[in-house]
Amino acid sequence: MSKKFSFSVLASSILLMSCGGGGGSKDIENKPLPVPVTFNLQAKVINDCGSESPFTNVELILQDENWQVISRHEPDAQGAFAVDVINQRINYTLVANYQQGEDDEGIEAVSFHQVDADVAATYYATHAGQTNNENCQCNSQDLTLNHPRIDALTQANSSAEFSDIEVISGTSTMFKGVEVCRDSSQPWATHSFTVQGTDNNGNLVALGGFGTGLEDVNAFESAAMIQISSSNPELYTDQVFNGVRHFAITVEEDAGEVLIFDNHEYSAESVYSGNAQIVFDDTSSIFGNVSVYSEHSIYSDNYNDALDLKPSKNEPDIDLDRLTEIQDDGLYDYGSVNNHEMAVFTFVYRAKDPQTELDMPARWKIYAPIAGSLPIIDGLPGYQDIIGTDTSIKGTFVDLIRSYDSGDYDDYVDYYATGKDALEEQHVNDSFASERHFYHIGIELK
Template sequence: MLKTKIIAGLITGCLLSACGGGSSSSPDVPPGNGNGSGNSTLTFQANVIQETMCGTTSSSSNAELLVHDQNWKVLSRHKADATGKISASITGASHANISLITFSTGSNAEFVVSSYAQHPVVNLGTILIPGKTQQGCECQSTNVRVTSSVGTLNTSSVQLTGFSSPEQRKTLLSNNEVMFEQVGLCRATNGSWPLLTAFANNGTPDAIAGSIRQYNVNNDVELLLNQSAAALPISINSSNASLLEIHYTETGASTARSRSNSNEAYVFNQLDGVTFVTLRASQSQFDVVDGGNVFRTSSQRQNLNTPLSGSVILNIPNTDAMSALENFLFRDLQSNNNSYNLGSIQGFNTFYLYAQTTLTDGTRFFQSFIGPLQGFYPDEIVPADYGIENKLDDNISSTIAASVIRYGDDESYQQYLLNQVERSALPFASRMTGKWSKYSTVSLQITTTSN
């Protein structure tokens, strides 16, 4: 997929002229399956679940673990059983190249392939199936009337979170009232309806918000915006960075609004239901070229629990990573081998490669690779019985991105893998805060247009 589907778009017209040049060397020896462990046997295990629209989970069998050799040939396949359990025993090695396949079916179907180089042979924790199901949920549609007590509103500035499906229409009733019509809400059978939160004028000094928990879905829900945002000083190591804040609640997140040359964020410290706030600073460049577009970005984000006080320091990565990623995407990816070498990049230890397209049957297809800064990435690894290759179309828009990523200030590649296993079993807010609160990345993304 990474080569056969995307390369044709990458070499079209000005996509090549939008990149930088340079050179790099390739490793002579592909990564092996780890340090070995004699003749002992270790086991990969995982629990496969799917989230529901009402905040619960259920087991799923829509997953498979592939174990590869050092050149990414499939050595063994291990499908989830009816209870969502996966198990794969590995003899004589403590690390292995693996891929996880997860998928959903029906409307809005997704197919996800996630590959990891030199992964420790451990319990992989929880594997999440894409999409959400209504299984075990009670769902109903209702109207939500959002009213401001401190200023005017308009339909473009007001957003609602906590729904399972968005409104069918949004109407301005008066200068301080907006109606969200036929919003889809879900709850566990006989449970509580979800927290609803609304935001207006987000990312500005005039930002206001409000939340409601107890309401009757058989009547219009009345949600009052009565919380004002507090200004929080932000120190950024760049004078031309963009800044945004996102508020995460128990049931959703506010839409981000990025702004330039800002040295303060606007946060809701007293808003009911807010679990943490994301603050993100970035430097980006977006180029529209023949055949698609190229997006370059360097950023750091921090997730902080409320209430926030004092000031926050954000440091955008300043490394040579972008030129190295350009060399990879515009030259090395088109070579006859699957090697890469980003070992000269300072300040990062983990490489992330990602591709996305839509299959001819409407399924959204995602493939990603996580590895150290030097090694070999997989290409056509999905078993033929899934029928993916027959559903690829070069004329459909595709995206490919290469990044280097880091949590905290100094995280090794192996520690990243172990941290991902630890995170998988935690609630969402816990996965995003604590030692995972700070995240830095340099990324280059290319999107081809449909023909």
């Protein structure tokens, strides 16, 4: 089923009331009126080539600090909102048409609690059916990486998408279904192709080369062995340059060493990335799935810093059986998890299309302080026929976030409202995102 949703604009007005007679009237009349602030938000969608275009199937609902609706707004033809507000910090919810791949169309709601109205906000929509790929040129083919001999291949990676690998010989490895895309007005991007394994002397080696993904590649880069903590967690590392992630390598727990490509033509502009996770619970039953894990991520122009990863080994002190931190009245409190200033909630609903009564995708994501109240208690304003008070929740996912750059919630919500985190390759140089810790809690019912 596919459905189009039309968003109506409800006119709003501010009623200024004055009282006549009595000694207080002069004070009220002389009190200066608040100076309006213009809140700007741009809605966009990204195509297969990474190019952005306006997205207009979205509504902005301006709310007060208690999530009560103040006004509703539609974007202009360029997907832009410009709304005059009285308060410097605002609550708002976006409701957009939503579609992933070949799935049915549904809706996505995204709410932010107390964003600075001066922050230029950006929303990146997910909608395969409204992505403009008109100027996007893509190519898919198999290619071979020729490299010095590897006797036992353990890893193969590329910055380009590919479907599988095939070992042709000790000196050649085929990457199958390599897919690369570009805007037709731009040159093809540079991609990296790497293999890792042991040579005929039993030494661990990693070899790589650059290409566009349109032709076979000769490996000419050899990674250097770097010593790290002997008690390292299992970790994942890569490096970012030219807006693309390269040289991905997975390192086993307690390896104490890692192969790093640190001497190539883009080394001077590379930002190294490290990511490690510790899983506390990852179970599946006839009732559903439960997952709980901690995550530590670092971006740095120094690979030693990027690989100094310490995801918490302590399971968060919360109720993982019933999630009683979230109360029936919408109040919640994750304050027991120290230093984590933001909670990001994602609720996945068992929603029905109100016209056809067929199942439809519906989710609501909320960026809020570590403790507070959720806007879901009364349903999604204006869309209660899809997400209402009686719509059952299939999945509840909570991310508790700590930035090592700030302990101020205002910094958190302002950062995420800009949409930077949606562009993974672009937030590597942002101080807020340079080092973060997460607790991820997920419960999904069958």
